[in-house]
Amino acid sequence: MFGMEPASVSNEALAAASIIAMLVAASAVLLALAAVRRSRRRLDRDVLDRMRRYQELLAEADQRISRLERRAQTDEPADRPAKRRRLEDITRLARQGVDPVEIARRTGTDIGEVELALNLHHPAGATSGESKATG
Secondary structure, three states, X not given: OOOOOHHHHHHHHHHHHHHHHHHHHHHHHHXXXXXXXXXXXXXXXXXXXXXXXXXXXXXXXXHHHHHHHHHHHHOOOXXXXXXXXXXXXXXXXXXXXXXXXXXXXXXXXXXXXXXXXXXXXXXXXXXXXXXXXXX
């Protein structure tokens, strides 16, 4: 080096500086790559955890559906309208001899609606109050 010209020393210094700059850049790229790999592993774990949870939820949903299907086969149909059930209750109570005022109280129905139902489904003299009066 001592016998070299000043121009050659500066070329060597520039080459060394260039190599150092490339090594620094390569190190930064490697650090970024390592961070990306860590993030990818974390995301992979998150995706697997979510997939497991979705599978658990799906299994729970399948069990609930099966229970509901079994219950639907054994229970009273769930789609029967409330008014029809109330009419059946009114009719059943009337057959048992309960008077319309008491039927209204027990079923939570207006007395007018009870009387209408009884008149439509049990024409003249068929209600408990009327049959007691005539009997």
